[in-house]
Amino acid sequence: MKCDILITDILLLPEPGTGVPEADSFIAIAAGRIQATGPMRELAKAGARARTTIDGCGMLAMPGLVNGHCHAAMTLFRGLADDLDLATWLNEHIFPAEARHVSPEMVYRCSLLAAAEMLLSGTTCVADGYFFETEAARAFADAGMRAIAAQGIVDFPAPGVPDPAGNLEAAAAFLDAWSGRDPRILPALFAHAPYTCSATTLRRAKALASERGVPLFIHVAETANEAAMIAEPLADSPIRHLDALGILDEATVLVHCVWTDDQDLDILARRGARVVSCPRSNLKLASGIADLTAMGRRAIPVALGTDGAASNNGLDLFGEMDTCAKIQKIRAMDPVAMPAREVLAMATHGHGLPGLPGGLGRLAPGCPADLVLVDIEQPHLQPFHGPDLLVYAATGGDVRTVIVDGRIVVRDRRLLTMDLEAVMAGVRAMRVRDDTATGPAGTNNA
């Protein structure tokens, strides 16, 4: 057997949620895909020649994590203003900081920082949404990440789109620029929310997305009072408003969905629309806890997202999985709700995201070679009684090696695709703290 990369002596988790880890396994990777997996004794019989061999001893191999919702460039505002109500946070801190700092160069640099953080914590694929998204897409491409990059659309002046009348045109130009440009980058659209986009804008955004065959993302039902914030509501819930606009289908991704009723969820199931849940962001802003159990009963596809670093404040999906499983148990007051295997499947398959390659989330022959090696020989992961520990005890810091599309991007915790020190220094040099309002007295001023 000839291959590009051969991983030996690994504990192999072929498919989170259904599989049982197999000790003493090998993984062969060729042309960006898993070529073969099996026990080491079979490898010894067959023989193998690989350009690169990775000793997997003491490590577990699992599919890469998929971050279903992020605003990567917002790493610049990480921890800038915490523990505030949404209006104060947005109006007094985030919007002024964005007005001052968001530029094409800022989006590129800060998205690169986000990509570094995500890759080093085991996330191989992200669905991002922001402005100047072409720069974010370039950052993900340069970092060697898989991404859905979605250009923001909103009915007020935005970075790079000073006149909202041009928001669809800017979005179309973005799709033109990235269509077919990089096999790992899928361009898409991100309409901000039903209360910041008019009915006309939302209909036109969906028409553009459908015409180009790309997904449309939208924040919806994040807070309890969102229905009241919609200027001309066509129905009495944000999701029914979107349905009345006719924009819900399998290529529409609804981010948050914290405040939904049975009727909303029945609509989502009927339309085949998808959901991304961002539990830590929803907790930190005190928005609420999405009812993932009710969505699961209706087989609504749900992905897990971190949201941006201004509201989380990190992009570590291991922590997000832990929080997700635990708060679903509390929501249901049932410790059996959202078992570890379910949240692990949710975070690796990217079910809630359209347009990703088939086989993502499985380490089986023919599937994309997006995978992560986790160092399980550490005191907090011993004894390693099973993959539940990936949810309830591991963190992104336990990731040692990351492969995306058959390419090694992190090896032994070193990021191979960028000069990380230079990226961090470049972001620090923007000195956002000096230019904007400070946090609560005495708590947040480094």
Added chain:
Amino acid sequence: MKCDILITDILLLPEPGTGVPEADSFIAIAAGRIQATGPMRELAKAGARARTTIDGCGMLAMPGLVNGHCHAAMTLFRGLADDLDLATWLNEHIFPAEARHVSPEMVYRCSLLAAAEMLLSGTTCVADGYFFETEAARAFADAGMRAIAAQGIVDFPAPGVPDPAGNLEAAAAFLDAWSGRDPRILPALFAHAPYTCSATTLRRAKALASERGVPLFIHVAETANEAAMIAEPLADSPIRHLDALGILDEATVLVHCVWTDDQDLDILARRGARVVSCPRSNLKLASGIADLTAMGRRAIPVALGTDGAASNNGLDLFGEMDTCAKIQKIRAMDPVAMPAREVLAMATHGHGLPGLPGGLGRLAPGCPADLVLVDIEQPHLQPFHGPDLLVYAATGGDVRTVIVDGRIVVRDRRLLTMDLEAVMAGVRAMRVRDDTATGPAGTNNA
């Protein structure tokens, strides 16, 4: 200035919750205490001779974290059985596993593993409660940790105490053995719960604790139906039952307190009793969310705990802080509730724990030299806008160096007080999985 350890060029967080980090600082440590701190330029003027110098460049110094509740030896059962209701988990998995595996040697070895995990994730002090606690105390002492070690008391046969009639005698023998033996180890008592200890046992345990001047820990008000589980209740709530027994005072520590009403909390405030909250364990077992806001209003001292690794499944207080702050916001539906600075103060001061040395939780002259250096030059902590990121973005894996009582126990992530590989191998060799019931089908069998 002459000192034992000199840390240079550090970002210094003198006191979480009130202080602002000071860049370019130094810390001098002598005889187990902070001798001096200040800006580097003052050090240059004064000059200093140190036996050991640590370059703190790129790192933040903060007081060590205090774990208010743990069953350290239960690392052996980490992830053995997850996502189950409390009765199934206890009766079908944990109790059988304990019956088979708990021995003095197991307690020593597995407590050593827990100490390794805690030290490597920045916890310098733990309040532990289990059986064969003398072995746990020995493990903490050998690991160089500060600890309150509490011998378990329960009215049924327990490891090392086959006849419950001897439970107080065993506890007294433990206090005898550890009284004054090690300045970092404070022996104490741990009565399991009001539903597993009779009124007589609880009264006798408190009398013994008071006589010896040591704290009494007890699990209480963990689940909604606990009152109904008490055999001969003296009142209609578990806390009022304990109060009717006369065992609540400043040396009594109530662990969990999830299900409390105003009257309960008024009693705690009046008696000066202390609380330890274990948010992740309470979520995972779907017990509930303690009302820390209401406790804060009454100035009830609260510490943060991880509980044991069988129910959490890790002992990382950074993750515990993040979850604690976020779920308090959801409980209150207010993003201002439990700000990062408050949870950081809670996790470093150990307010909920009696008997700890004064000054713990502060890096100021004269205070105990229990401190942690966190590597903040990592992508998930950049830009470092302030100490909120220690709660909302850092994990235990970011800890580089740990000093307890003026002694370096972890340096550059290497644990200096034990052979970690040998400790992990020893615990793995107990092969607990092979001997006990397996977890849910297909999810948890390594």
